[in-house]
Amino acid sequence: MLTEAQVVTVDVRNKKAVFKDGFKLEYSKLLLAPGSSPKTLNCKGKDVENVFTIRTPEDANHVLRLARGRSAVVVGAGFLGMEVAAYLTEKAHSVSVVELEETPFRRFLGERVGRALMKMFENNRVKFYMQTEVLELRAQEGKVGSSLFLLSAFPPVIRKCVNLLMHCPPPQLQEVVLKSSKVLRADVCVVGIDDADQHPRRVCCW
Numbered sequence: 369m370l371t372e373a374q375v376v377t378v379d380v381r382n383k384k385a386v387f388k389d390g391f392k393l394e395y396s397k398l399l400l401a402p403g404s405s406p407k408t409l410n411c412k413g414k415d416v417e418n419v420f421t422i423r424t425p426e427d428a429n430h431v432l433r434l435a436r437g438r439s440a441v442v443v444g445a446g447f448l449g450m451e452v453a454a455y456l457t458e459k460a461h462s463v464s465v466v467e468l469e470e471t472p473f474r475r476f477l478g479e480r481v482g483r484a485l486m487k488m489f490e491n492n493r494v495k496f497y498m499q500t501e502v503l504e505l506r507a508q509e510g511k512v513g514s515s516l517f518l519l520s521a522f523p524p525v526i527r528k529c530v531n532l533l534m535h536c537p538p539p540q541l542q543e544v545v546l547k548s549s550k551v552l553r554a555d556v557c558v559v560g561i562d563d564a565d566q567h568p569r570r571v572c573c574w
Contacts, residue, residue: 413505435460438555445472506543
């Protein structure tokens, strides 16, 4: 096993993996398992501050530090999204979950199990907004919210026009606007659509 090593090129014809430091390793069979990247929100305001995806343990730890005593919105009721929501109920002031499906886990566990799990989460202070999606992320410049946090991101329109603004922090997340016209206050937004990765924190422990 090679640790702290990065493959930058694969010579398929000669069956060699080329590492960043120039080292070449011959192989007979090659398994490519680079992992996957989480989806991000593609909506107006997707680059505001405090919008995240979770890909690594460092991402998860950063979210946990920010979420204490604040309002969290989790986008996606898949295994990762629900795991995050479950853990945040003990840390955040409030937790909301936004999901396109009618019930969590419906495609994997069925309607009945999904509704039972949803009820269990609701009993633990999680609010669900089902069969809808995020339409817009709103921020109020100059005002840092004390209770909002969303997992996702959106780019300022003026970034392309004025280079100097690229060094300025993005506006603070304040609201998540759903397609159903519902507006959720949020300090942090976590986008947990599908399950891009696993990390060592166990959060589904009720």
